[in-house]
Amino acid sequence: xxxxxxxxxxxxxPIEVTLPVxxxxxxxxxxxxATGTRVGCEEGICGSCTVLLDGRPARACLMLAAQxxxxxxxxxxxxxxxxxxxxxxxxxxxxRALQCGYCTPGFMMLAVxxxxxxxxxxxxxxxxxLASNLCRCTGYAPIVDAxxxxxxxxxxxxx
Amino acid sequence: MRPxxxxxxxxxxxxxxxxxxxxxxxxxAAVLLAGGQSLIPRLNARLVRPRRVIxxxxxxxxxxxxxxxxxxxxxLCRHWRLEEATSLDGPWAALREAAAHVxxxxxxxxGTFGGSLAHADPAAELPLAAVTxxxxxxxxxxxxxxRVAAEEFFRGPHRTALGPGExxxxxxxxxxxxxxxxxxxxxxxxxxxxxxxxxxxVLHAAEGVIQGARVGLGAxxxxxxxAIEAExxxxxxxLESSAIDAAAVAAARACAPxxxxxxxxxxxxxxxxxxxxRTLAGLAGAVW
Numbered sequence: 349x350x351x352x353x354x355x356x357x358x359x360x361x362p363i364e365v366t367l368p369v370x371x372x373x374x375x376x377x378x379x380x381x382a383t384g385t386r387v388g389c390e391e392g393i394c395g396s397c398t399v400l401l402d403g404r405p406a407r408a409c410l411m412l413a414a415q416x417x418x419x420x421x422x423x424x425x426x427x428x429x430x431x432x433x434x435x436x437x438x439x440x441x442x443x444r445a446l447q448c449g450y451c452t453p454g455f456m457m458l459a460v461x462x463x464x465x466x467x468x469x470x471x472x473x474x475x476x477x478l479a480s481n482l483c484r485c486t487g488y489a490p491i492v493d494a495x496x497x498x499x500x501x502x503x504x505x506x507x
Numbered sequence: 508m509r510p511x512x513x514x515x516x517x518x519x520x521x522x523x524x525x526x527x528x529x530x531x532x533x534x535x536a537a538v539l540l541a542g543g544q545s546l547i548p549r550l551n552a553r554l555v556r557p558r559r560v561i562x563x564x565x566x567x568x569x570x571x572x573x574x575x576x577x578x579x580x581x582x583l584c585r586h587w588r589l590e591e592a593t594s595l596d597g598p599w600a601a602l603r604e605a606a607a608h609v610x611x612x613x614x615x616x617x618g619t620f621g622g623s624l625a626h627a628d629p630a631a632e633l634p635l636a637a638v639t640x641x642x643x644x645x646x647x648x649x650x651x652x653x654r655v656a657a658e659e660f661f662r663g664p665h666r667t668a669l670g671p672g673e674x675x676x677x678x679x680x681x682x683x684x685x686x687x688x689x690x691x692x693x694x695x696x697x698x699x700x701x702x703x704x705x706x707x708x709v710l711h712a713a714e715g716v717i718q719g720a721r722v723g724l725g726a727x728x729x730x731x732x733x734a735i736e737a738e739x740x741x742x743x744x745x746l747e748s749s750a751i752d753a754a755a756v757a758a759a760r761a762c763a764p765x766x767x768x769x770x771x772x773x774x775x776x777x778x779x780x781x782x783x784x785r786t787l788a789g790l791a792g793a794v795w
Contacts, residue, residue: 412560415543479698
């Protein structure tokens with residue numbers, strides 16, 4: 349079977365993977381041991397595999413690993429820093445915005461991508477973007493609450 | 508599931524793409540892979556099993572968006588670029604709004620303009636916009652290039668005018684009248700998701716009288732189409748409520764929706780009528 353070597357950046361670390369050409373970016377990320385990126389439907393519907401691709405949320409199941417060449421990928425493993433949870437993670441915990449947790453990394457990356465690019469996103473905009481991903485446990489309200497609260501926390505942060 | 512095995516080839520220029528397409532032509536099924544937001548799900552589900560995948564995602568020359576007298580959209584222009592292009596207002600607002608309705612937020616990070624046209628889903632927003640605005644689709648092959656009017660390009664569900672060895676390189680949207688206004692609206696089951704009916708409208712008026720009207724309908728037939736009768740009823744009107752009603756009824760009559768998603772034909776016609784009425788009423792204030 350054809351294999352291909354691909355280099356990309358994963359959470360600020362240069363990564364090199366050699367995988368079959370039909371492997372997806374989700375496969376590539378998970379092959380490095382970073383298994384926070386979950387694979388659900390493999391057709392772009394559920395959003396469990398959402399990562400940041402050059403700063404924008406993207407489905408890691410809808411990209412070949414080879415297409416990540418030279419790109420900057422961020423996953424849930426890259427959120428916490430210096431032993432402290434990212435404000436979005438902290439807010440998910442505080443608002444109990446997860447039950448089984450399978451969708452959680454995808455939702456967090458979706459939220460981080462939105463809040464970094466659009467810190468002043470309206471609540472309607474936040475809800476519309478969060479509608480991209482599926483959660484079968486929480487009924488969504490705690491997730492929306494968590495992201496809106498994280499937006500406040502991020503706005504209050506002194507940089 | 509993973510795709511059935513295929514040979515993978517990455518190309519970096521239009522010329523390389525056309526060479527690869529011409530070479531692959533002899534060996535059977537080859538597909539062009541751009542953003543992959545429609546193709547990769549189909550590969551993963553093994554609905555398509557190409558022998559060769561030609562990856563055009565990195566052809567920088569096709570990733571552009573230029574607006575001067577006309578609008579030129581490169582085949583690899585990502586949906587988010589159209590969605591975030593604040594210069595697309597007034598007569599162009601409907602195109603921007605159409606792009607904002609494509610797929611899901613993360614899908615618009617990767618999905619491409621050319622990919623959406625080539626996929627030719629009857630419910631897709633950008634093909635509808637291309638038809639409504641009278642865009643010309645630019646095709647290239649090793650033999651040369653040609654332009655096809657969007658109305659001729661979309662032949663039916665997932666069927667286009669693309670010939671063997673041909674690829675979309677972009678589209679040209681002729682300049683609407685500068686004082687024009689436009690709107691896009693769709694009905695879907697959720698905030699995100701496939702439209703059950705979609706409407707794209709571009710108008711321009713002089714002294715309160717409609718001089719030109721384009722009304723496009725999507726998701727309610729085998730391919731996006733203009734509602735010519737509705738356009739005719741609007742031209743010369745002052746967008747008064749009786750003209751809006753007549754156009755909405757004519758548009759609903761002009762479409763041929765299938766029963767799908769548990770929604771019957773009549774309901775979809777009602778959606779078209781409501782969408783046309785809503786978009787025109789919304790634009791009436793801008794025209795008067």
